[in-house]
Amino acid sequence: MGRGLSIGEFARLTRLSVRTLRRYHEGGLLEPASVDPASGYRYYTGEQIPVAQVIHRLRELDVPLADVRRILGADDPGVRAELLAGHLRRVEAELERRRAAAVSLRRLLAPDTEQLDVRLRAVRPRTVAAITETVRLDDVLEWYADAMSELDAAVAGSEPLGPPGGRYDDALFTEGEGDVLVHRPVADPPTRGRVAPVVLPAVELAVTVHRGPHDDIEVTYGRLGAWVVDHALAVDGPVEETYLVGPRDDPDPAAWRTEIGRPVFRVSDA
Missing domain, CATH: 1.10.1660.10 (Multidrug-efflux Transporter Regulator; Chain: A; Domain 2)
Known part of the structure; x- marks a missing residue:
């Protein structure tokens, strides 16, 4: 040799x-x-x-x-493949996070010039089929997908009374963990697995609609927050989202419509 x-x-x-x-x-x-x-x-x-x-x-x-x-x-090719696949999933998730951040940054640096369409809406108490849990911010997307799939299965065949929605405690974003509730308004909400009837309280909301995918939805959140401040309102409770058009309705992200609702109360007569 x-x-x-x-x-x-x-x-x-x-x-x-x-x-x-x-x-x-x-x-x-x-x-x-x-x-x-x-x-x-x-x-x-x-x-x-x-x-x-x-x-x-x-x-x-x-x-x-x-x-x-x-x-x-690793001698086993299957073990090697799984180890590599796990890392590639993490790499792809990081690339998606960076892509979404770039989309949001472009919009922030070149903001929309048209006025944000915001309306005040009084919402009555309503009973919905819901799943509620305390969730970490890093896990919220995966948790949401699983919870909505479970909701869909639980209410299959029930009469829908509106589009699905969610409520997100501010602690989810400020502390990295908070209560999340996803729901479907249906007649006679069932109790099955994690799904249970929940009464959502009456609330007054400042609402606007985010158009397109959620890559830059925080920009719309920020604009809605500025509108609330400009109109001498204060936020009061978890933010609400209503999924008017989502992936279950249309595979094209450009067609998605998400209504954002900020619970508010007036702090002056201005």
């Missing part, structure tokens, strides 16, 4: 820098096939070329070192 490939030769074949290969060695990710005891020179084999390239791609995806070691050390 020959001495193998020097680190320089291996670097040229893998298109990785010598510095990177040394870092992989020091991090325990890619041990050279042999190290000359006299000179300390590292030598590699041709079989290690794809391993080095796999490590490089994993690090490009910001896979943590510990996870890279687990992926490389």
Whole structure:
């Protein structure tokens, strides 16, 4: 057996820098096939070329070192695939978060010039089929999807009395955790699993409609908040959303319509 490939030769074949290969060695990710005891020179084999390239791609995806070691050390291809799939899901979620942030920032830097259409509405008490839980902000989208699916199944066949909606405590956003209620107004709300009849109290709302996907819905929230302040009103209770048109109604996000309602009361006669 020959001495193998020097680190320089291996670097040229893998298109990785010598510095990177040394870092992989020091991090325990890619041990050279042999190290000359006299000179300390590292030598590699041709079989290690794809391993080095796999490590490089994993690090490009910001896979943590510990996870890279687990992926490389897993003998079962299924285990390796699941470890990688889990990280890719996290990467995709982060990319989606960044994309949504970019959409929101563009709208903030070039705000709508037309006046926001806001109306005050007095809402009577109503009984709805609902699921209520304390939810972490990081989990709210997944929780919402599961809760609405459970609601849909529970009220299947019931007469709908309006579009679905949700109520979100301010603590969800200010503290990172708060009570969330999602509901469907139907005749004779059932009790099934997490679903139960809930009486929503009477409330006066300042309402407006957000058009399109929720990537920049906080911009509409902010504009509604400014309107409330300008009209000498104060917020009083959890925000309400009514999903006039959503993914269940139309797959095109541009067609979605979400009504936002801020519970308010007047603090002056201005």
